[in-house]
Amino acid sequence: MTDSQEQRRNNKEAEAQGGRQKYPYPMSVFFIIGNEFCERFSYYGMKAILSIYLHSKLHFDEHSATAIYHGFSMCCYFTPIFGAMLADMFLGKFKTIIYISVIYVLGHLLKTLAAVPTLGVPPVEFSLIGLALIAIGTGGIKPCVAAFGGDQFKIPEQERQLQTFFSVFYFSINAGSLLSTFITPIIREDVQCFGDDTCYSLAFGIPALLMFIATVIIIIGKPMYTMKPPQGNIIPTVFGSIFYALKGKFSGKLTENHWLDLAKEKYDGTTVEDVKMLLRVLVLYIPLPVWWALFDQTGSRWTFQATRMNGAVGSSTIKPDQMQVANPFMILLLIPLFDKIIYPAFAKFGLLKKPLQRMTVGGILTAASFFISGFLELELQKTYANVPHDLTESHLFVVNSLPCNISVQLERNGHTHDFWVPSLSSFVKDEIDPEVYNVNVKSDVSCMPGKLKSYESTSKVHLYGKNVSSILISMNEGGLYPIAMTRMEEPHKAEGSAAARLRVMKHMGSKDSGMLTLVNTDEKIYNVTFEEGADDVVQQSDYLKMDIGAYKVMVDEKEIGDITIDQGGVYNILVSESHESKGMTVTPYVLTVPNSVHILWLLPQYIVITVGEVMFSITGLEFSYSQAPESMKSVVQAAWLLTVAFGNLIVIVIAELRALTQANEFFMFACLMLVDMGFFTWLAYRYQPREKSQNNDEYDMNSPTGISNTTYSHED
Numbered sequence: 001m002t003d004s005q006e007q008r009r010n011n012k013e014a015e016a017q018g019g020r021q022k023y024p025y026p027m028s029v030f031f032i033i034g035n036e037f038c039e040r041f042s043y044y045g046m047k048a049i050l051s052i053y054l055h056s057k058l059h060f061d062e063h064s065a066t067a068i069y070h071g072f073s074m075c076c077y078f079t080p081i082f083g084a085m086l087a088d089m090f091l092g093k094f095k096t097i098i099y100i101s102v103i104y105v106l107g108h109l110l111k112t113l114a115a116v117p118t119l120g121v122p123p124v125e126f127s128l129i130g131l132a133l134i135a136i137g138t139g140g141i142k143p144c145v146a147a148f149g150g151d152q153f154k155i156p157e158q159e160r161q162l163q164t165f166f167s168v169f170y171f172s173i174n175a176g177s178l179l180s181t182f183i184t185p186i187i188r189e190d191v192q193c194f195g196d197d198t199c200y201s202l203a204f205g206i207p208a209l210l211m212f213i214a215t216v217i218i219i220i221g222k223p224m225y226t227m228k229p230p231q232g233n234i235i236p237t238v239f240g241s242i243f244y245a246l247k248g249k250f251s252g253k254l255t256e257n258h259w260l261d262l263a264k265e266k267y268d269g270t271t272v273e274d275v276k277m278l279l280r281v282l283v284l285y286i287p288l289p290v291w292w293a294l295f296d297q298t299g300s301r302w303t304f305q306a307t308r309m310n311g312a313v314g315s316s317t318i319k320p321d322q323m324q325v326a327n328p329f330m331i332l333l334l335i336p337l338f339d340k341i342i343y344p345a346f347a348k349f350g351l352l353k354k355p356l357q358r359m360t361v362g363g364i365l366t367a368a369s370f371f372i373s374g375f376l377e378l379e380l381q382k383t384y385a386n387v388p389h390d391l392t393e394s395h396l397f398v399v400n401s402l403p404c405n406i407s408v409q410l411e412r413n414g415h416t417h418d419f420w421v422p423s424l425s426s427f428v429k430d431e432i433d434p435e436v437y438n439v440n441v442k443s444d445v446s447c448m449p450g451k452l453k454s455y456e457s458t459s460k461v462h463l464y465g466k467n468v469s470s471i472l473i474s475m476n477e478g479g480l481y482p483i484a485m486t487r488m489e490e491p492h493k494a495e496g497s498a499a500a501r502l503r504v505m506k507h508m509g510s511k512d513s514g515m516l517t518l519v520n521t522d523e524k525i526y527n528v529t530f531e532e533g534a535d536d537v538v539q540q541s542d543y544l545k546m547d548i549g550a551y552k553v554m555v556d557e558k559e560i561g562d563i564t565i566d567q568g569g570v571y572n573i574l575v576s577e578s579h580e581s582k583g584m585t586v587t588p589y590v591l592t593v594p595n596s597v598h599i600l601w602l603l604p605q606y607i608v609i610t611v612g613e614v615m616f617s618i619t620g621l622e623f624s625y626s627q628a629p630e631s632m633k634s635v636v637q638a639a640w641l642l643t644v645a646f647g648n649l650i651v652i653v654i655a656e657l658r659a660l661t662q663a664n665e666f667f668m669f670a671c672l673m674l675v676d677m678g679f680f681t682w683l684a685y686r687y688q689p690r691e692k693s694q695n696n697d698e699y700d701m702n703s704p705t706g707i708s709n710t711t712y713s714h715e716d
Contacts, residue, residue, distance in 0.1 A: 022157075023154050023157055023158055025161055026152040026153060026224075026226070027224060028152050028221050028224035028225050028226070029149050029152050029153075029165050030221075031217050031218060031220060031221030031224070032145060032148060032149040032152070032169075032218065032221070033149070033165075033168055033169055033172050034172075034214075034217045035097075035145065035214045035215075035217045035218040036145055036146075036169060036172050036173060036176070036214075037172040037173075037175060037176045037214075038176070038210045038211065038213050038214035038217065039104075039138070039141070039145075039176070039210075039211060039214040040172070040173045040175075040176030040177055040180070041176035041177075041179060041180040041207065041210045042104075042108065042176075042180070042207040042208070042210040042211035042214065043134075043138050043207070044176065044177040044180045044181055045180030045181070045183065045184040045203075045206065045207040045210070046108065046111065046134070046184070046204060046207040047072075047073075047299060048180065048181045048184050048185060048299070048321050048322075048324055049184050049185055049188045049200070049203055049204075049321050050069055050072070050131075050299075051065050051066065051069045051299060051300045051303050051304065051321075052188075052303065052304075052307065052320065052321055052495070053115070053127075053188075053200055053204075054068055054069065054127075055304070055495060056495035056497075057115070057123070057198075057200060058123060058124055058127060062304050063655045063656065063658050064655075064656075065300070065304075066297075066300045066301060066304075066651065066652075066655040067651075067652045067655045067656050068128075068131075069299065069300045070296065070300060070648040070649075070651040070652050070655070071648070071652055072131045072134075072135055073296055073299075073644070073645075073648040074644075074645045074646075074648035074649050074652070075132065075135035075136075075139065075645075076134075076135045076138050076139045076142075076645075077139065077641045077642065077644040077645035077648070078139065078641075078642070078645045079135060079136050079138075079139025079140050079142075080139045080140070080142045080143045080637075080638060080641050081235065081638050081641075081642070082139075082140065083096060083100060083139060083140035083141060083142065083143055083144060084143040084144070084233060084235070084634060084638060085233045085235060085236075086100075086140070087143070087144050087147075087230065088230055088231060088232060088233035088634075089230055089232060089233050090230060091230070092227065092228070092229060092230050093144045093145075093147060093148040093151065093228070094148060094218075094222070094225060094227060096140065096141070096144050097141050097144050097145060097148065097218055098215070098218065098219065100136065100137055100140035100141050101137065101141060101211070101214065101215040101218070102215070103133050103136050103137045103140070104133070104134060104136075104137025104138060104140075104141070104211055104215075105137075105208065105211050105212050105215060106133055107129075107130045107131065107132070107133025107134035107135075107136070107137055108130065108134060108204070108207060108208030108211050108212075109130070109208055110126045110127075110129055110130035110133065111126070111127055111130035111131065111134065111204050111208070112130075112201055112204040112205045112208050113126055114126035114127040114130060115127075115200040115201040115203075115204050116194065116201045117194050117195075117196065118194050137211075142641070143634070143637060143638070146166070146169060148225075149165055149166075149169060150162060150165070150166075151225075151226055151227075151228050152165075152225065152226050153165065171332075174328045174331060174332055177328040178325060178328040178329055178332070180207065180210075181321075181322065181324045181325040181328065182322060182325045183206075184203045184206065184207065184321075185203075185319035185320075185321040185322045186319065186322070187199060187202050187203040187206065188200055188203040188319070188321070189319055189497050189498065191203075197499075197545055198497065233634070234631055234632065234634060234635060235634070235635055235638065237267070237271060238275055238278065238632070238635055240266075240267070241260070241263040241266075241267045241271060241272055241275050242260070242263070242275065242279075244262070244263045244265075244266050244267070245259055245260045245261075245262040245263040245272075246259075248262035248263075248265070249262060258276060260272055260275060260276050260279075263275075270631075271631070273629075274629040274631050274632050275632070277627070277628065277629050277632070278628055278629065278632045278635060278636070280627070280687065280688065281624055281627045281628055281636065282639055283683060283687070284356075284624075284680070284683055284684065284687060285624075285639055285640070285643050286679075286683070287363075287676045287677070287679050287680040287683070288620070288640075288643035288647070289643050289644075289646035289647040289649075289650060290647065290650065290672055290673055290676040291363055291366060291616055291617070291647065291673065291676070292643060292644045292646075292647025292648065293647040293648070293650040293651050293654075293669065293672075294366050294367070294369075294370055294609070294647075294669050294670075294673055295366065295609065295612075295613060295617070295647075296644070296647060296648055296651065297651060297669075298324060298327060298606070298609065299324055300651070301373075301662070301665075301666070302323070302324075302373065302602065302605070302606075303320055303321050303323070303324065304320075305373065305376070305377065305380065305602070305662075306320035306321070306323045306599055306602060307320040307493075307495065307497075308380050308383065308384065308493070308568065308595055308597075309380065309568075309595050309597050309598060309599040309601070309602070310566070310567050310568065310594070310595040310596060310597065310598050310599060311498050311567060311598075311599040312498070312548070312566075312567060312598075313600075317498040317548070317567070318498075318599050318600075319497070319498060320497075320498075320599070323599060323602050323606070326602075326603060326606040326607075326610070327606060327609075327610050327613070330606070330607065330610040331610060331613070331614070334610060334611065334614050335614060335618070338614050338615075343358075352615075355619050355620075355622070355623040355626075356623070356684040356687070358615045358616075358619045359615065359616045359619050359620050359623070359680070359684075360677055360680060360681050360684065361615055362611070362612040362613070362614070362615025362616030362617070362619065363612065363616050363673060363676065363677040363680060364612075364673075364674065364677055365608050365609070365611055365612035365615065365616075366608075366609055366612035366613075366616065366673055367669075367670045367671075367673035367674045367677070368608050368612075368670070369605040369606075369608040369609035369612065370605075370666050370667070370669045370670035370673065371666075371667065371670045372604050372605040372608060373605045373666045374663050374664075374666035374667040374670065375663075376597070376601060376602070376605070377662050377663035377666055378663050379597055380597055381663065382596075383568065383593050383594070383595055383596050383597065385491040385492050385493055385570065385592045386428055386430055386491060386592070387468075387491055387492065388430070388465070388466045388467060388468065389466070390465070390466055391434070391465035391466050392433070392434070392465060393430075393431055393432070393433075393434070393465065393466065394432050394433070394434040394463035394464055394465055394466070394467055394468070394469065395428055395429065395430045395431075395432065395463075395467075395468040395469070395491075396410070396428070396429045396432060396461065396463060396468070396469055396470070396471065397426065397427075397428050397468055397469070397470040397471075397489050397491075397572075397591055398421050398426060398427050398428075398429065398470070398471050398473065399421075399426045399470065399471070399472045399473065399505075399572060399574065399589050400421040400422065400423065400424060400425055400426065400427075400473045401424070401472060401473060401474050401475075401507070401574055401576060401579075401587065402423065402424070402443070402447065402448065402452075402473060402474070402475060402480075402579065403423050403424055403447075403448065403579065404423050404443050404444060404446075404447030404448060405420055405421070405422055405423055405443070405444065405447075406420070406421045406441055406442070406443050406473050406480075407419075407420055407441070407442045407443070408420070408421055408427075408429075408439065408440070408441055408473075409439070409440040409441075409442075410429070410432070410437040410438070410439060410461075411437060411438045411440065412433075412435050412436070412437045412438070417429060417432060421473065424587060425589070426572070426589040426590060426591070428468070428491075428591070432463055433463075434463050434464050434465035434467075435462075435463060436460060436461070436462050436463075437460065437461055437462075437463060438458060438459075438460060439458065439459045439460065439461050439471060439482050439484075440456070440457075440458045441456070441457055441458075441459075441473055441480050441482045442455060442456040442480070443455045443456075443480060448475075448579065451475070451478065451579065452475060452478060452479070452480070453478035453479060454478060454479030454480060455480065456480060457479055457480040457481060457482055458482075459471075459482040459483070459484060460484065461484040462484070464488070467488045467489075468488060468489040468490075468491055468591075469484070469485065469488065469489070470484075470485040470489050470572075471483065471484055471485065472485065472505065472507065472538055472574070474507060474576070475579060483507075483537055483538055485505075485536075485538060485540060486536055486540075487540045489503075489572075489591055490503075490543050490570070491570055491591050491592045492570070492592075493568045493569075493570060493592060493595075494545050494568065497545075498547075498548060498567050499545050499546060499547060499548060499567065500545075500546055500547075500548050500565040500566060500567060500568065500569045500570070500571065500594070501543045501544065501545055501546070501569075501570045501571070502518075502543065502544050502546050502565060502570075502571045502572075502573060503540060503541055503542070503543045503544070503571070503572050503573070504516065504528045504530075504540070504541040504572075504573045504574075504575060505538050505539070505540050505541075505572055505573065505574045505575070505576075506530060506538065506539045506540075506541075506575050506576075507537065507538045507539075507574060507575070507576040507577075508575070508576065508577060508584070514555045514556035515527075515555065515556050516528040516553070516554070516555055516575065517553075517554045517555075518546070518551045518552070518553060518554070518563075519551060519552045519554055520546075520547060520549050520550065520551050520552075521549055521550055522547075522549075524547065526544055526546060526551075528541050528544070529541060529542075543570075546565060548565055548566055548567045549564065549565070550562060550563070550564045551563050551564070551565070553573070553575065553586045555575075555584065560575070560583070560584045560585070560586055561584075561585060561586030562586070563586060563588045564588075565588075565594075566594035566595070567594055567595045568592075568593075568594045568595030569590060569592060569593065569594035569595075570590070570591040570592035571588050571589065571590060571591065572588075572589045572591055573586060573587070573588050573589070574586070574587045574588075574589065620640075621640060624636045624640060627689060654668075654669075
């Protein structure tokens with residue numbers, strides 16, 4: 001028996017039994033799922049490293065980088081409206097996906113080329129144009145791909161198969177996000193290319209390749225697709241009916257019922273009633289942008305927060321941008337956990353049974369996550385680089401190479417600054433006026449008996465505004481010897497990576513120290529060079545960005561000492577003649593303390609905000625779909641995406657104001673979210689769900705009294 005004969009026989013049996021005709025599972029949907037996986041890998045992989053790239057490579061400050069990041073996100077959620085209208089009114093879903101995917105790939109290509117330093121293209125301009133094209137691409141195809149997959153099924157015969165498709169489809173989204181967010185930060189930091197210690201070009205190039213593959217996959221499946229012609233878009237009709245009704249209302253027309261009834265002069269009654277139901281749902285959307293303003297900062301502010309933390313876990317290191325993987329990973333775990341265990345458990349006590357209740361609790365939890373991040377930020381502030389703020393302030397970094405405590409006095413016009421520098425240690429004196437100072441150093445008479453004969457000495461140092469100068473306290477001909485360094489210090493931490501920064505100071509007197517190298521446990525070699533022809537008493541190298549860990553300090557392949565550098569630390573390493581012997585000695589000094597707060601302390605705020613996402617975002621979208629009329633489902637999706645866009649706009653405004661410290665900004669967002677949830681609760685109490693009529697499955701919106709609000713506070 002052939003396959004077609006078997007199919008006809010099964011259909012006849014189904015019809016004889018009163019069942020529906022059986023249809024084979026459409027294999028075409030696997031091309032659509034493959035396309036979605038690759039596209040999501042592409043999008044989230046690029047976005048995971050975007051904020052750090054803007055800051056560390058394009059040299060935007062954190063506020064500007066945050067604004068650009070959220071500006072990009074905002075555009076990604078504005079463009080779906082135009083993609084949906086293009087597909088529904090002109091091209092159809094398949095052509096829209098293909099044409100806009102070409103723009104998408106071009107955006108990725110420009111973003112990748114901008115990260116290749118040897119090409120000489122303007123990196124900022126290429127990056128921003130690339131981001132604009134990516135926003136058009138991802139937003140343009142967003143409303144089309146899932147709907148195009150749904151078109152492959154025959155409804156109602158394949159309803160169960162359609163549900164399976166959407167489950168697999170959304171799993172592919174999270175899988176693509178999870179993998180790319182984990183992989184691209186590793187490529188960014190652990191691969192070196194074009195003479196740089198990072199490789200953003202490859203980290204952006206792989207997402208570009210995945211988007212190209214996504215486009216090829218969707219094209220290959222063309223012969224198998226069910227193509228539906230454009231059916232028209234309801235959005236122009238919605239806006240048209242609202243505008244027409246408002247125009248009539250302001251022109252003095254009267255109606256005994258709802259003001260939208262004025263639109264029935266031009267639009268059919270069913271459409272107007274559907275718009276009424278839609279507007280009831282959209283009123284609840286007013287507080288939503290604030291929630292998105294908090295949630296989307298996981299890729300910007302929270303990622304910058306992670307750069308200032310210690311990511312060491314055993315012999316490996318968690319990259320700052322890798323922490324974003326916590327969200328999709330926990331989403332995959334929490335959705336079934338809430339559906340099968342948490343919600344049923346709370347329901348036994350009459351709690352969290354209503355969708356608007358769940359959304360309110362989810363919003364409060366989101367606020368709590370920002371309170372957590374604010375308190376964490378207060379702890380992180382203790383490890384931040386101490387940097388002069390403006391030209392009216394300077395700092396002095398004093399390095400004590402002697403095995404005794406030293407008293408230091410800075411004096412100018414009778415004004416003095418007094419402080420101690422411990423034995424073989426360093427000290428940063430901050431908030432000093434930029435001027436020329438007399439520097440008096442003094443030790444106790446018990447210091448280095450038999451070697452040190454003069455216990456006090458004076459020198460001069462010139463302090464410059466918005467800079468950190470330095471002094472090395474050494475010994476010369478039996479007396480204290482303060483030496484003012486000629487090069488400014490750089491207290492800023494290594495940006496966007498699990499690394500440290502290090503400068504070598506060489507103080508060898510008349511001796512030639514030879515070739516100096518640093519070798520870590522992986523046998524990676526750093527050659528230390530000094531300015532040729534420099535006749536300074538103390539020579540200083542440039543600051544090196546280095547992997548963290550233990551190093552051997554080698555001179556002409558002979559080990560003279562060892563050091564250990566930790567993530568985020570900024571060090572000065574002194575190579576000098578030993579005061580105790582005739583050999584050389586190596587001593588590390590800390591200019592900026594390493595990151596002491598571990599990166600896993602971010603997990604509490606990620607866990608809380610992800611729980612908030614499950615309760616607020618997922619519940620909210622499901623509730624909206626259940627309450628919107630069938631003809632308005634696409635409008636609800638468009639409006640939901642617009643709330644994301646407006647949420648990112650809020651972050652842009654706050655970031656550009658630059659009015660608060662980072663900790664206070666987190667607290668401000670948390671308080672704003674609590675106020676927003678109070679407003680949402682008020683709207684939820686006032687909300688009247690649509691009511692089913694007795695004659696059909698639609699809802700009666702003409703009831704003069706409405707119905708009780710079972711979506712918030714009453715039992716079913």
